[in-house]
Amino acid sequence: MEKRIINPWKWQDGRSYNQGVEVKHSESTLYVAGQAAVHPDGTSSDADMRTQLLLAIHNLEQVVSQAGYELKNIARLTVYTTNHPEFFSVFDTFTEWIAENEIKQVTSVIEVKTLYETLCVELEATLVK
Secondary structure (H helix, E strand, O other): OEEEEEOOOOHHHHHOOOOEEEEEOOOOEEEEEEEEOEOOOOOEOOOOHHHHHHHHHHHHHHHHHHOOOOHHHEEEEEEEEOOHHHHHHOHHHHHHHHHHOOOOOEEEEEEOOOOOOOOOEEEEEEEEO
8 A cells, every 4th residue: 555645735744634645556445433532331421622532542543453454544534523622722632643653644623513422522534554
């Protein structure tokens, strides 16, 4: 599999995403449903944004690992949040995770009115291998 990053500008570099990702010669694709701060027993977290983001990341990592993929294979990552300002106040947690895992992806951050129960952030991913 070959990923080619397309960035006509430089400004997105500090925001931990790319304008385009071309994938060639892929073997398979994994579509991951939105992963949120849901505990193993199925209960939704009512914690703060950073805590929920960390649990959502953990849950995404579990699905990716069980499927036999690597996080660096993420090509698209969509973030749904119920509060843009609050999400961007913990954006450092998100960008550190992106950098640590050498993820080169396109990203959209979308504010939604609500998520399930008490959830405030959800991560949806597409991976290639």
